[in-house]
Every structure is written in structure tokens, then in C-alpha cells.
Amino acid sequence: xxxxFSLIPTVLDAGHVGLxxxxxxxxxxxxxxxxxxxxxxxxxxxxxxxxxxxxxxxxxxxEKVxxxEKVxxxxxxxAPQVQATNPDSALQLLAxxxxxARFVDFTNENLSGFQDAEIGAAARVIHEGSQKVLREYFxxxxxxxxxxxxxxxxxxxxxxQAIRLTGNVVGSAPFTGTLLHKGWQITHVNLxxxxxxxNTSIIAPAEVEL
Numbered sequence: 001x002x003x004x005f006s007l008i009p010t011v012l013d014a015g016h017v018g019l020x021x022x023x024x025x026x027x028x029x030x031x032x033x034x035x036x037x038x039x040x041x042x043x044x045x046x047x048x049x050x051x052x053x054x055x056x057x058x059x060x061x062x063e064k065v066x067x068x069e070k071v072x073x074x075x076x077x078x079a080p081q082v083q084a085t086n087p088d089s090a091l092q093l094l095a096x097x098x099x100x101a102r103f104v105d106f107t108n109e110n111l112s113g114f115q116d117a118e119i120g121a122a123a124r125v126i127h128e129g130s131q132k133v134l135r136e137y138f139x140x141x142x143x144x145x146x147x148x149x150x151x152x153x154x155x156x157x158x159x160x161q162a163i164r165l166t167g168n169v170v171g172s173a174p175f176t177g178t179l180l181h182k183g184w185q186i187t188h189v190n191l192x193x194x195x196x197x198x199n200t201s202i203i204a205p206a207e208v209e210l
Contacts, residue, residue: 088194091200092191093133093191095200095203096133096137097129100133101125101126101128101130101132102125102126102129103126103130106123106126137189137192139186139189140185140187141184141185142184142185143184144179146179147179148179148180149180150178150179151176151177152176152179154175154176154177155174156172156173156174157173158173162185165177166180
């Protein structure tokens with residue numbers, strides 16, 4: 001299709017100018033209307049975007065605190081109660097053994113220069129005198145009544161002062177073993193009375209013959 005540019009008027013009269021202005025005005029109105037519609041559409045989309053809320057699921061972690069009660073066992077070593085001993089009775093017994101058996105003299109003697117027979121004869125005297133003191137002033141009884149070298153049973157709760165365990169001691173009572181010694185315990189003491197002025201530290205007085 002060819003356009004004949006010769007048909008286009010070269011001179012613009014008032015009618016043509018009016019038509020052109022009217023066309024421009026209509027075009028502007030059309031554009032303005034479309035613009036308002038576009039703005040409204042945009043506002044709707046914005047409102048929709050504002051109204052639509054995406055729910056957010058919150059995860060709350062609860063920390064559980066477990067309190068552990070620690071029980072501390074306090075071990076207290078209690079020292080055994082001790083009482084002061086009166087040495088007078090021990091000194092009195094030693095004096096009696098010296099008096100009846102020459103016990104102190106014998107134990108302080110140097111026996112290297114004596115024959116076995118001589119020592120044996122002296123031991124007999126000491127034995128007889130010591131036996132006399134024990135029988136006269138003390139009552140003795142064995143702790144175990146079984147025969148020595150026999151098998152015995154030590155029950156639970158035994159008195160560790162009265163029975164001493166030796167050898168391979170493992171575990172807890174009851175124990176079974178061989179009785180090596182019956183043990184002795186004093187059930188009665190009958191030492192002679194002494195005066196307050198008596199000096200018990202004198203085991204044997206010095207002897208002077210005139």
C-alpha cells in the first residue's frame with residue numbers, strides 16, 4: 001500500500017488545529033482513566049498482600065532441669081576412748097613375781113655363761129613361783145574351750161580383742177580355721193591391799209646383811 005503524500009494538506013487551518021487538540025485531549029483522558037484503573041489494581045494487590053498473612057509456627061524448646069541430689073557419705077574416724085591406767089597394780093604384780101619366783105633377777109641375768117641344765121633348774125624355780133602368784137591372786141579361764149590343733153568356726157560378730165585371726169584372712173565371718181592357742185582371760189583379781197604410803201615402784205628392796 002502506497003501513501004500519496006501529495007494529498008496531505010500543507011496548510012493547517014483552524015478546523016484542523018481544533019480536531020488535533022480534541023484528539024490530544026481525548027487521548028489524555030483515555031490515558032488518565034487507564035492510569036487510575038491501573039493504580040486501583042495495584043492498590044488492590046497491595047491490600048491483598050497486606051491482608052494475607054502467612055502463619056508462622058513457633059517452636060519453643062523447654063529446657064528441663066533435673067536436680068540431682070548428691071548424697072555424700074561422711075566417714076568420721078572416731079578415736080577409741082582411752083583411759084589413764086594406774087601402774088600400781090602392774091608394779092605390785094611384778095613385785096610378787098620377784099618375791100616368789102625371782103622373775104626380775106632371772107630376766108636380767110646374762111645366761112650365755114650357763115649350761116642348759118643350769119638354766120633348766122633355774123626355770124623350774126621361776127615356773128613354780130610364777131604359778132603360785134597366778135593361782136593365788138588371779139582366776140584364769142580359757143577363751144576357747146576346744147582342743148588346740150582342731151578345726152573351729154569363728155562366727156559373725158566375734159570379739160576381735162578375744163580372737164585374733166592369722167594367716168590368709170579374706171572376706172567376712174564366719175571363718176573356719178585351726179585353733180593354735182585357746183587364749184586366756186582373767187575373770188577375777190585378788191591382789192593384796194597396799195597402804196597409801198607404800199612405794200609401788202620398789203619392786204625388790206636392796207638387802208644388806210649385818
